[in-house]
Amino acid sequence: MRVARLVLVAAALAAPLFAGPSDDRFREANELARAGDYPKAIALYGELAASGEESASLYWNWAQAATARGAQGEALWALLRARELDPGDRAVVRDVERLRESLNLDPAEIAPEPLAAAGRWARRFRADLLAVALLALSLCAHALVRVRPWARWAAGAAWATLGLGLLVAAVPVAASFARPTAVVVRRAAPLLDAASPTAETTGSLREGEVVPVLESSGAWLRVEDNAGARGWAHVDDARRLDAPPAPLRD
Amino acid sequence: MKGGRLDLRKLSLAVALALVPALAQASFTLRSEVDARKIGVEDQLQLTITVEGSGAPDEIELPALTNLEVVGGPYQSTQVSIVNGRMSQSRTYTYALQPRAAGKAEVGVVRAGDQAAPAIAIEVVAGSVRPRQPQRQDPFGMDPFGDPFEEMLGRRRGRAAAQPKLLVEAIPSRTRLRVGEPLVLTYALLTQTSVADLQFKDPPQFAGFWVEDLERPQGSPSGEAATVEGESYRRFPILRKLLFATRAGTLTLPATTFRVGLARQGFFDAGGVVERATRPVTVTVEPLPEAAGFSGAVGRFRTSASLDRDVVPLGEAATLRFRVEGTGNLKWIERGPEVTITGARVFPPQAKSDLRPTGEGISGSRTWEFVVVPETSGAVEVPPLSFSYFDTSAGRIVTAETPPLALRVEGGTVAAGLPVPVPKAGALRSGGALPLRADLDRHPVSSLALPGRTVAALAGLALLVHAGLWGAGRWRVGARRRSSASPRSVRAALRDLERAGREAASKEQAASLVEKALHEAFGDVPDEDESERARAVRALLDDARFVRYAPQLGEYTDKVKDLAARAAAVVRRWA
Numbered sequence: 001m002r003v004a005r006l007v008l009v010a011a012a013l014a015a016p017l018f019a020g021p022s023d024d025r026f027r028e029a030n031e032l033a034r035a036g037d038y039p040k041a042i043a044l045y046g047e048l049a050a051s052g053e054e055s056a057s058l059y060w061n062w063a064q065a066a067t068a069r070g071a072q073g074e075a076l077w078a079l080l081r082a083r084e085l086d087p088g089d090r091a092v093v094r095d096v097e098r099l100r101e102s103l104n105l106d107p108a109e110i111a112p113e114p115l116a117a118a119g120r121w122a123r124r125f126r127a128d129l130l131a132v133a134l135l136a137l138s139l140c141a142h143a144l145v146r147v148r149p150w151a152r153w154a155a156g157a158a159w160a161t162l163g164l165g166l167l168v169a170a171v172p173v174a175a176s177f178a179r180p181t182a183v184v185v186r187r188a189a190p191l192l193d194a195a196s197p198t199a200e201t202t203g204s205l206r207e208g209e210v211v212p213v214l215e216s217s218g219a220w221l222r223v224e225d226n227a228g229a230r231g232w233a234h235v236d237d238a239r240r241l242d243a244p245p246a247p248l249r250d
Numbered sequence: 251m252k253g254g255r256l257d258l259r260k261l262s263l264a265v266a267l268a269l270v271p272a273l274a275q276a277s278f279t280l281r282s283e284v285d286a287r288k289i290g291v292e293d294q295l296q297l298t299i300t301v302e303g304s305g306a307p308d309e310i311e312l313p314a315l316t317n318l319e320v321v322g323g324p325y326q327s328t329q330v331s332i333v334n335g336r337m338s339q340s341r342t343y344t345y346a347l348q349p350r351a352a353g354k355a356e357v358g359v360v361r362a363g364d365q366a367a368p369a370i371a372i373e374v375v376a377g378s379v380r381p382r383q384p385q386r387q388d389p390f391g392m393d394p395f396g397d398p399f400e401e402m403l404g405r406r407r408g409r410a411a412a413q414p415k416l417l418v419e420a421i422p423s424r425t426r427l428r429v430g431e432p433l434v435l436t437y438a439l440l441t442q443t444s445v446a447d448l449q450f451k452d453p454p455q456f457a458g459f460w461v462e463d464l465e466r467p468q469g470s471p472s473g474e475a476a477t478v479e480g481e482s483y484r485r486f487p488i489l490r491k492l493l494f495a496t497r498a499g500t501l502t503l504p505a506t507t508f509r510v511g512l513a514r515q516g517f518f519d520a521g522g523v524v525e526r527a528t529r530p531v532t533v534t535v536e537p538l539p540e541a542a543g544f545s546g547a548v549g550r551f552r553t554s555a556s557l558d559r560d561v562v563p564l565g566e567a568a569t570l571r572f573r574v575e576g577t578g579n580l581k582w583i584e585r586g587p588e589v590t591i592t593g594a595r596v597f598p599p600q601a602k603s604d605l606r607p608t609g610e611g612i613s614g615s616r617t618w619e620f621v622v623v624p625e626t627s628g629a630v631e632v633p634p635l636s637f638s639y640f641d642t643s644a645g646r647i648v649t650a651e652t653p654p655l656a657l658r659v660e661g662g663t664v665a666a667g668l669p670v671p672v673p674k675a676g677a678l679r680s681g682g683a684l685p686l687r688a689d690l691d692r693h694p695v696s697s698l699a700l701p702g703r704t705v706a707a708l709a710g711l712a713l714l715v716h717a718g719l720w721g722a723g724r725w726r727v728g729a730r731r732r733s734s735a736s737p738r739s740v741r742a743a744l745r746d747l748e749r750a751g752r753e754a755a756s757k758e759q760a761a762s763l764v765e766k767a768l769h770e771a772f773g774d775v776p777d778e779d780e781s782e783r784a785r786a787v788r789a790l791l792d793d794a795r796f797v798r799y800a801p802q803l804g805e806y807t808d809k810v811k812d813l814a815a816r817a818a819a820v821v822r823r824w825a
Contacts, residue, residue: 022690030686033686034684056691057687058690064686094621102598122699126699128699128704129700131708132708138716139715142719145719146723158716162712165712166709166713169705169709172699174702176701176702176703
């Protein structure tokens with residue numbers, strides 16, 4: 001997670017230097033998608049994402065190509081990933097709903113972690129910066145009270161901003177306790193009893209279902225489906241929402 | 251009803267009520283029944299006269315008999331039934347009748363009070379047409395191990411001797427129909443005895459049909475009278491199925507076998523189970539005509555289309571609803587109409603149904619909802635949407651069409667994700683080209699959000715600094731308090747000041763007491779302390795020293811009293 005964030009920050013800072021090639025590859029992928037070569041377009045989107053060139057637009061286009069290819073689970077994953085990056089993108093939210101209904105999924109089946117929604121809200125409205133600003137303001141007001149004891153209003157302001165700042169800060173802090181999740185991108189993806197291709201199948205996962213990730217081991221994720229069944233799923237079948245995808249394999 | 255098991259408790263009660271006639275609506279009801287309408291001259295006929303309710307005469311006269319004579323009875327029995335908390339009473343008079351000769355016979359009108367039961371015509375043929383009763387072999391005419399109530403109640407002992415009168419039948423509402431047209435198949439039980447249990451022996455087969463369950467018919471709890479091959483029965487509908495033929499041809503519904511549990515008839519009767527089967531039902535199914543755009547809907551339908559708004563900002567979505575309503579096989583129809591709107595992207599529809607099976611077919615509505623996202627400003631027209639179905643009353647395929655709808659798209663800020671129209675086919679999505687975004691937009695502000703742990707650390711740091719500031723303030727207050735006198739010193743200082751203002755001491759002694767009291771209360775007051783308190787204390791000390799060291803030029807009593815009073819006030823206020 002930290003590595004992903006560092007990659008994002010580094011990508012954001014170095015973006016002007018590398019904007020040209022990435023944009024060209026993005027346009028190339030778009031052309032491939034328009035020409036109907038969805039597998040190659042998706043592969044190119046995947047390369048861009050794996051190299052840190054993540055954005056809501058990238059995943060939006062990825063979702064459109066996946067939908068056209070008939071991979072609705074993958075499309076839903078791409079849209080949810082886009083929503084993670086830009087929670088305020090209304091078109092993405094609308095398409096998530098459309099795909100959810102198309103996959104006959106209950107709203108709760110794509111939102112198993114309520115705290116994750118709080119995290120999106122915090123990112124959308126910059127609750128982190130707001131909280132820091134309020135806490136700083138409360139410190140200033142408190143210091144003023146100590147220097148100028150007769151400034152009674154400063155004491156009230158210090159208390160109010162401190163309380164508000166802690167309240168706002170609670171949202172991103174609480175959201176950080178949300179379990180990571182993954183989206184099932186394959187129809188009837190097998191749920192195995194061990195992290196091995198030769199393990200016994202204990203059940204199957206619904207395409208498009210969002211499942212909490214309990215642990216990971218190499219290319220395997222231990223997940224829990226909405227019925228409470230726990231088992232291992234391959235990363236090709238269940239893609240994480242909290243990190244960019246690994247480079248796609250043929 | 252599912253799984254082949256019927257609502258046996260209700261059915262048993264209903265069948266029992268059939269033998270014990272239904273509740274009277276008036277004060278009492280009268281009924282006359284015979285167990286056969288056609289008998290042989292060697293057979294016996296059982297006549298049952300039933301009176302239900304209250305207010306009936308104690309005795310019921312035997313009706314006039316034509317070509318019949320009484321050979322047994324009357325056997326009288328009284329039964330009390332409680333149904334839904336309501337109690338009813340019935341009396342039954344049973345006679346055994348023997349025909350005198352072949353030909354016509356009749357049980358005349360039975361009268362009791364103002365009630366009358368109609369006459370019953372009987373046909374008497376030569377010989378015997380009914381199964382014979384087993385002949386008793388004991389010389390005394392009575393089986394010593396027999397049921398002692400058998401003779402008295404006129405019941406037969408054991409069911410092996412005579413099969414119970416039971417039938418099941420499957421009745422189709424029609425035998426000729428088209429593919430997709432409904433047919434109601436009713437299963438009914440015809441019985442002369444009480445039934446305790448009824449199950450399918452094997453699940454019924456409906457090859458070539460699509461089946462829906464219908465609600466069980468709400469018939470009379472006592473059933474309805476029916477005569478089959480000269481025998482009187484009470485008929486009880488068991489269940490109804492709604493069938494839709496899925497292919498043309500001659501389709502046969504095979505016989506369905508029921509396992510019927512018989513109710514116990516007496517103390518020594520263990521009941522029993524018998525099997526009864528329906529007759530196979532043959533249905534002729536005609537094919538539907540073929541036509542372009544015909545989806546296979548059969549019935550009578552109405553169509554309508556609507557938009558959830560007339561005006562939509564560019565980049566926003568509108569919802570187009572296409573609704574088909576009526577009765578037929580609407581449940582079959584999954585595919586909605588093809589919708590193509592120039593200047594707008596149409597997403598694949600979501601279908602919603604509100605359907606329920608009825609005797610005429612499946613009634614209700616199915617609605618397809620399309621999300622329409624305009625791609626251009628101005629007027630966008632939703633073209634007429636058509637729906638073809640086979641009209642059963644007209645006997646032909648009919649196409650219903652909705653009027654065109656207008657949608658006005660207002661320009662403005664383009665919302666995120668506004669599709670880029672690309673005039674190129676190939677996408678699988680409805681509405682044409684893929685709505686791809688042209689720019690990567692790789693730096694959303696939210697992606698640089700502070701991690702939760704960092705926010706928590708910053709909040710903790712802020713709390714620590716707050717605590718530090720608060721602690722520093724408390725320390726200053728504490729230091730100030732430490733520099734002040736204790737309460738005991740204050741009380742001693744106030745006592746000294748009281749003495750200085752009251753006692754007849756010299757001005758030196760009085761001023762000395764004031765000085766001592768101020769030192770007790772405030773300690774040393776540094777010269778650099780410019781607070782109001784320090785200034786007040788210093789002024790008092792100056793006054794006390796002036797009084798103490800001033801030459802005795804006059805009376806200082808008032809001056810001393812005033813000094814003591816002012817000092818006491820300062821001590822009370824500041825110490």
